[in-house]
Amino acid sequence: xxxxxxxxxxxxxxxxxxxxxxxxxxxxxxxxxxxxxxxxxxxxxxxxxxxxxxxxxxxxxxxxxxxxxxxxxxxxxxxxxxxxxxxxxxxxxxxxxxxxxxxxxxxxxxxxxxxxxxxxxxxxxxxxxxxxxxxxxxxxxxxxxxxxxxxxxxxxxxxxxxxxxxxxxxxxxxxxxxxxxxxxxxxxxxxxxxxxxxxxxxxxxxxxxxxxxxxxxxxxxxxxxxxxxxxxxxx
Amino acid sequence: xxxxxxxxxxxxxxxxxxxxxxxxxxxxxxxxxxxxxxxxxxxxxxxxxxxxxxxxxxxxxxxxxxxxxxxxxxxxxxxxxxxxxxxxxxxxxxxxxxxxxxxxxxxxxxxxxxxxxxxxxxxxxxxxxxxxxxxxxxxxxxxxxxxxxxxxxxxxxxxxxxxxxxxxxxxxxxxxxxxxxxxxxxxxxxxxxxxxxxxxxxxxxxxxxxxxxxxxxxxxxxxxxxxxxxxxxxxxxxxxxxxxxxxxxxxxxxxxxxxxxxxxxxxxxxxxxxxxxxxxxxxxxxxxxxxxxxxxxxxxxxxxxxxxxxxxxxxxxxxxxxxxxxxxxxxxxxxxxxxxxxxxxxxxxxxxxxxxxxxxxxxxxxxxxxxxxxxxxxxxxxxxxxxxxxxxxxxxxxxxxxxxxxxxxxxxxxxxxxxxxxxxxxxxxxxxxxxxxxxxxxxxxxxxxxxxxxxxxxxxxxxxxxxxxxxxxxxxxxxxxxxxxxxxxxxxxxxxxxxxxxxxxxxxxxxxxxxxxxxxxxxxxxxxxxxxxxxxxxx
Numbered sequence: 001x002x003x004x005x006x007x008x009x010x011x012x013x014x015x016x017x018x019x020x021x022x023x024x025x026x027x028x029x030x031x032x033x034x035x036x037x038x039x040x041x042x043x044x045x046x047x048x049x050x051x052x053x054x055x056x057x058x059x060x061x062x063x064x065x066x067x068x069x070x071x072x073x074x075x076x077x078x079x080x081x082x083x084x085x086x087x088x089x090x091x092x093x094x095x096x097x098x099x100x101x102x103x104x105x106x107x108x109x110x111x112x113x114x115x116x117x118x119x120x121x122x123x124x125x126x127x128x129x130x131x132x133x134x135x136x137x138x139x140x141x142x143x144x145x146x147x148x149x150x151x152x153x154x155x156x157x158x159x160x161x162x163x164x165x166x167x168x169x170x171x172x173x174x175x176x177x178x179x180x181x182x183x184x185x186x187x188x189x190x191x192x193x194x195x196x197x198x199x200x201x202x203x204x205x206x207x208x209x210x211x212x213x214x215x216x217x218x219x220x221x222x223x224x225x226x227x228x229x230x231x232x233x234x235x
Numbered sequence: 236x237x238x239x240x241x242x243x244x245x246x247x248x249x250x251x252x253x254x255x256x257x258x259x260x261x262x263x264x265x266x267x268x269x270x271x272x273x274x275x276x277x278x279x280x281x282x283x284x285x286x287x288x289x290x291x292x293x294x295x296x297x298x299x300x301x302x303x304x305x306x307x308x309x310x311x312x313x314x315x316x317x318x319x320x321x322x323x324x325x326x327x328x329x330x331x332x333x334x335x336x337x338x339x340x341x342x343x344x345x346x347x348x349x350x351x352x353x354x355x356x357x358x359x360x361x362x363x364x365x366x367x368x369x370x371x372x373x374x375x376x377x378x379x380x381x382x383x384x385x386x387x388x389x390x391x392x393x394x395x396x397x398x399x400x401x402x403x404x405x406x407x408x409x410x411x412x413x414x415x416x417x418x419x420x421x422x423x424x425x426x427x428x429x430x431x432x433x434x435x436x437x438x439x440x441x442x443x444x445x446x447x448x449x450x451x452x453x454x455x456x457x458x459x460x461x462x463x464x465x466x467x468x469x470x471x472x473x474x475x476x477x478x479x480x481x482x483x484x485x486x487x488x489x490x491x492x493x494x495x496x497x498x499x500x501x502x503x504x505x506x507x508x509x510x511x512x513x514x515x516x517x518x519x520x521x522x523x524x525x526x527x528x529x530x531x532x533x534x535x536x537x538x539x540x541x542x543x544x545x546x547x548x549x550x551x552x553x554x555x556x557x558x559x560x561x562x563x564x565x566x567x568x569x570x571x572x573x574x575x576x577x578x579x580x581x582x583x584x585x586x587x588x589x590x591x592x593x594x595x596x597x598x599x600x601x602x603x604x605x606x607x608x609x610x611x612x613x614x615x616x617x618x619x620x621x622x623x624x625x626x627x628x629x630x631x632x633x634x635x636x637x638x639x640x641x642x643x644x645x646x647x648x649x650x651x652x653x654x655x656x657x658x659x660x661x662x663x664x665x666x667x668x669x670x671x672x673x674x675x676x677x678x679x680x681x682x683x684x685x686x687x688x689x690x691x692x693x694x695x696x697x698x699x700x701x702x703x704x705x706x707x708x709x710x711x712x713x714x715x716x717x718x719x720x721x722x723x724x725x726x727x728x729x730x731x732x733x734x735x736x737x738x739x740x741x742x743x744x745x746x747x748x749x750x751x752x753x754x755x756x757x758x759x760x761x762x763x764x765x766x767x768x769x770x771x772x773x774x
Contacts, residue, residue, distance in 0.1 A: 014597075051676060053597070070238060072682025083673045088695045101683045103691070 003027045003062040005153065005185065010047060010057035019043050019209040022057075025202075027152075030179060030186040032196045032217070035206035036228060041189045042157060044206060048187060049155050050074050061153060072101075076153040077146035081161050084142035085130040091117070091141050092126035098145035116144040120174065136167045143178060154179075156188040160195070172198050193233045197221060205229050238684050242592045249589020249610055252582050256613055259649060260620050263628025264484070267477045270631055284462075284475075288482055291458040294372060294447075295440035298379035299433050305380065306387035309532045311421055312525035313388070314395035315516040325533050326392070329385035331540060334707075334761050336714020337382070337445040338731050339750045342738070343539030344378050344450075345369055346546050346747075353538070374450040379443065383436045385536060394428040395421060400512065407514035416515050434494040441486060442621050444717040445731075449738070459483040463623045464720055473631060480624040487619050547751020555748045564733040565756075567644070571729065572712035575648040579655045579708040580701055583663050586610050591671065614660040617653045625650050626721040643722035647729075650718040655708035662707065666700035706764020710757045730756075 005025040012019040019040050025031050033041050046052040047059060050071035058067045066074050077098070085094045095113045096103055105113075117126060120140040130138060139159055146154055156175075160168035176199060179186050190196065196203050196217055203220035205213040207228050213220065223229055316322065332340060347353050348369045355366035368374060398420065406416050444460040451457060457465070459479050466476040516525065555561050593599050593607040629646050633639045670693065678688050716731040723732040730753045737746040 049680065051679070070682075071676075071679045072684075076680075078676075078680045080676065083677065086674060086677070086692060089691070097681050097683070097691075101681055101687055101691075 003152075005048065005187070006058075006060035007047075008058040008060060010054045010059060012043065012047065012052060012054050014043065014052070017209060019047075021047065021211055023204075023211050023214055025185070025187060025204070027185045028183050029201040030176075030188065030199050031202040031204060032200035033187060033189045033204045033206060034191065034193070034196060034232060036232065037191070039206045040209045041206050043209075044211075045155055045157055045187065045189050048074075048153075049076055049078055074153075075151050076155050077149045077151045079139065079142045079146060079154070079156045079159045081158045082135075082138075084145075085133075085138055087130050089130075090126065091122065091128050091130065091133070094130065094141060095145045095148060098147075098149040112148055113144075116147040117141075119147060119178075120144045135163050136171060139163070139171055140174070143174065147178065147182070150182075151184070153185045153187065156186070158189050158191065161191070168192075168195070169198070175199065191232075193221065205232070241684065242595060245585075245588040245592040248585040249592070252585040252589075253610060253613060256582075256617070256653070260617065260625065260653070262632060263625045264620060266628040266631045267480055267624070270473055270477055281478075284478055284482060287457055287459055287462045287479065288486070290456065291441055291486070294375050294379070294456075294458065295437050295443075297372075298376055298383065298440040299437045301376060301380050302383035302387050302436050303429070303433055305532075306384045306391055307425060308528050309384070309388045310391035310395060310425075311417070312528040313392050314421075315513045315521065316525055316529070317513060325529065326389070328533065328536055328540075329389050332382045332385050332536065334710060334757065335540075336710075336716075336731060336753060336757060338449065338714065338716050338734055339543055339754045339757075340382060340539065341378060341446055341449045342546070342734075342747060342750045343541075343543040344374075344381055346542030347538045348374070348377060353542075370450055371453070371456045372451070375443075375447055375456060378446045378450055379440050381536070381539065382446075383439060384532070387432050387436060388532070390428060390432045391425055394424050398424055403513050403515065411515070413515060413521060431494070434490065438487070438490050438494065438618070441490060442483075442618075444621075444623065444720070448716070448720070449735070459486070460621055460623050460717070463627060467627055467630065467721060473627075476627050480627055483624060484620060487621065491615075491619060543747070543751055543754055546747035547754075550744050550748025550751070552748055552752070555745065555752065560728070560733060561730075561749065561752070564728045564730045567727065568713050568729040568731075571644055571648045571651065572709045575651040575712045576655070576705045576708035578648070579652045579659045580663070580705055582652065582656065583614070583659045583704070584667075586613065586660070587664055587667050591667070614656040617656055622650045622654060622715075622717040623721065625653070626718055630721060639722065640724055640726045643724075643727045647718045647722060647727070648712070651712035651715055652708075654715065654718070655711045658707050658711065659704040662700055662704040663697075666697060670696050703764045706760045710760050713760070714753065714757055 004027045007021045007023050007025070010019075010021045012021075017040075021040075021044055033044055035041050043052060047054060048061075050066070050069055050073075054067055058065050060066065061075055085091070086097075089097075092113060093103065095116060096105055096109070099105065099109050099112065114126065117123060120143045122137060122140050122144060125133070125137065125141070130141070133141065142159075159175075160171050163171060172195060175186070175188075188195075188199065190199075200217040203213075203215060203217050204211055205220070205226070205228070213223065213226060213229060215223070220229075221233065313322070313326070345352065348367055349355070350366065350369070352369070358366050367377075369377065402420055406420055411419065441458070442460060443458065444464070447456070447458045447461045448464070451461065459482055463476045463479045463483065466472045466479060515521065590607050590610050593603050593610075596603060599607070626646065629642075630639055633642050633646070636642075674692055674696075678684070678692050683692055713729075714731055715729075716735060719727065719729050719732050720735075723729070723736070728736075730749065734746050734749045734753065737743075737749060
């Protein structure tokens with residue numbers, strides 16, 4: 001079983017807003033982060049990714065304190081909502097950057113990239129430029145890169161929000177398959193309750209800069225006692 | 236996000252560049268102010284300086300008024316005709332005067348409106364006694380309108396095209412007459428950008444040098460900039476130059492201050508993307524009026540340009556191109572313009588990089604926020620101290636070190652660099668910012684930094700805007716007469732200076748030919764600089 005991610009009394013002030021995150025995100029599972037917009041979902045993800053450094057407290061991954069570590073030094077891969085690919089580099093190069101940023105590839109590395117593309121359903125797309133891909137294909141390429149990076153944690157920031165609903169479902173299926181194959185820890189920010197139901201083992205509710213509820217997904221979706229959560233689930 | 240060492244380096248470069256610019260400008264101003272201060276106050280407001288100041292403001296005011304008032308109907312006509320064959324070419328034509336070296340434009344105007352020009356010949360044939368004069372106030376106004384009407388028209392057109400298409404559908408379904416459309420839709424849109432547009436043109440006309448030098452220059456038609464130049468170059472009277480330069484800095488500071496209060500003129504970009512349906516333009520009077528406006532303004536702009544071409548071809552171009560004078564001037568021009576353009580790019584990137592480094596700090600603090608604002612305003616503030624003033628100051632400093640001519644080329648290059656800075660920043664800053672928005676987090680998360688990011692991620696994308704900005708800077712420097720005017724001599728002859736001296740010695744034929752050559756060089760550079768943009772849009 002993979003290690004949990006620990007947020008040890010993490011405090012952060014951005015502009016006039018205060019954030020305070022405390023808790024543990026289970027390793028080897030899919031955890032959905034939800035909440036009203038502006039509540040701090042993305043800030044929480046940025047703290048995990050290393051785009052924000054906490055003022056107080058620690059972030060631990062795999063038992064190691066990564067609070068001050070540069071984003072590239074953390075055991076995480078990232079998939080954003082968009083701009084996951086460098087528009088001037090072809091799909092192969094974009095994925096290969098996940099193996100090593102210098103792009104010094106051995107033959108075995110090239111095979112790994114091609115296999116990853118094949119796995120996400122982009123066989124034959126290696127030479128294509130991102131501009132010629134659909135939104136779903138771009139996200140598949142981003143998944144392929146996350147695969148070759150082989151990091152224990154995958155962070156996703158509303159990765160399917162820009163896609164059609166149908167496409168979102170099939171992409172979620174792919175994510176689930178990849179998760180089962182690699183047994184990685186997945187943290188996904190989403191504003192869609194159905195996505196929580198489809199994907200997540202656990203769910204976290206973020207409200208005014210703090211985690212107000214953390215529960216297994218089924219229990220989370222059935223909760224009635226938090227007004228903000230009820231509004232979120234019915235919205 | 237940057238690594239710590241990257242952040243420190245960018246910061247250091249930004250500070251270095253900022254210090255360099257302030258030292259360069261500050262030294263010039265200090266040299267001016269420390270010269271013979273005892274006699275100064277009495278020289279500020281003599282009858283002479285007062286007259287010059289009055290004329291400077293008067294011609295700028297009239298030029299601005301005429302440019303804007305004449306541009307408005309042209310912009311409205313083009314907005315009401317969103318699709319007709321050749322429209323895009325007319326709008327492109329309106330961009331030409333902005334990129335054209337001012338001296339060449341002046342020659343074209345003389346070709347049409349001069350004593351032997353088309354207009355006056357026709358007027359004489361019609362039996363008119365007094366032809367239109369291209370010299371003096373009327374000539375300066377004509378030239379300023381030639382250069383600024385298209386600028387105003389493009390900015391106003393952009394403001395009109397930013398209105399949502401539904402406005403026009405709504406206005407016609409409500410049965411609005413043209414005057415109501417003007418009062419309720421067009422005028423409010425124009426009024427919003429008017430202070431910015433007028434302020435920009437006023438500033439350009441107050442600091443106008445080349446046109447006034449060529450078309451005015453007599454005691455009755457001299458602006459501050461030209462008077463400074465004359466005080467130094469002809470009379471060698473530094474105290475008078477200092478008094479005039481101080482007036483000039485004071486005036487531009489006031490205008491810039493006023494402009495900062497007004498909303499900006501917006502972007503002159505052509506927004507032909509959206510389909511506009513203007514049902515209010517189908518009536519025959521509307522068609523006739525729009526046609527008249529568009530054709531008149533097109534002729535007004537195109538004829539001087541055609542005249543440059545026709546007059547230039549009359550010269551013995553081959554003999555000119557192979558003449559030692561041309562080759563030497565061309566070499567000098569490039570030897571100044573190329574390093575100046577490269578330096579402009581480096582300085583701009585240093586400023587942008589430092590601001591980015593500050594923006595990346597999580598809590599920049601008051602000093603850093605202030606520093607970032609200063610960095611951003613620097614490129615703008617160099618407008619405060621015009622080239623002639625910079626040249627004057629450095630002239631006074633370098634005089635004590637021996638022959639100024641030996642430093643002149645470097646000085647002209649540095650002044651050209653500062654002049655190009657605001658334009659280059661306007662191209663590069665948004666390009667770098669949008670590139671950063673798209674790639675910064677991704678590059679950081681993949682551990683791309685330093686040289687790797689520069690070569691793989693930044694340069695491939697930014698090469699295009701850098702080339703565009705560099706071509707702008709080179710064209711500006713190649714066509715500039717303002718900085719070189721103080722130092723131009725047989726030792727330092729750039730192409731514009733060569734054209735100007737041919738013109739001054741009444742060898743108009745040579746001047747026309749050289750102007751055509753310089754115009755072609757600038758056109759080719761502009762085309763090279765902007766060539767990839769269309770391709771990029773497809774890709």
